[in-house]
Amino acid sequence: MARPGSEHPTKLELEILKILWEESPLPVREVRAKLESEANRPLAHSSVITTLNIMYDKGLLRRRKAGKSFLFSPKVEKDQIAGGIMGDLLSRLFDGSPSAMMLNLLETTDINSRELAELRKLITRKAKEQS
Incomplete structure (x- = not known):
């Protein structure tokens, strides 16, 4: 049975969001290059495409067609994500x-x-x- 989706971004999704908060919009190849150089996270091109599309489906990213590829940018602000994660941590670990x-x-x-x-x-x- 598949694990239920997280209401918060996964570790990889957060790494991608950090990249896109710094610079966007970016095509898949540039996101992948930055993951390898900045996050020391080598991934297959197809894995990055899959993750970006999942993030788009979750409402975390915007994408627009540019020629034969898509450009991705964040749809959520860093403060919004941080607030959600902090609120969850506050309630679950520190009883509010x-x-x-x-x-x-x-x-x-x-x-x-x-x-x-x-x-x-x-x-x-x-x-x-x-x-």
Whole structure:
């Protein structure tokens, strides 16, 4: 029995989206070349075509005919995808607690002083918005 489709992009789909968020529209051959060079992910041309078409069917990409090939571009924004994945992680792993999620992140990663300053600014802004 086939595995049900994921509501979030797969690892390969995310790699493709990252490429297309940086530069688009791109034909299959350029997406494949960037997967090999930037993501160190060698794939057959047919595998890339199949994945791009699946992403199109899922509503993640746009495509338009250009000569004999298609040009692909993202249909979704990075923030939209990140929000969905983060929301899923928040609910499934941290029982909906943003503070538990942030505390885990702070405890398990190396954050430099510049990033901490940015977090303080965001927290201050959010606190003011709720006052």
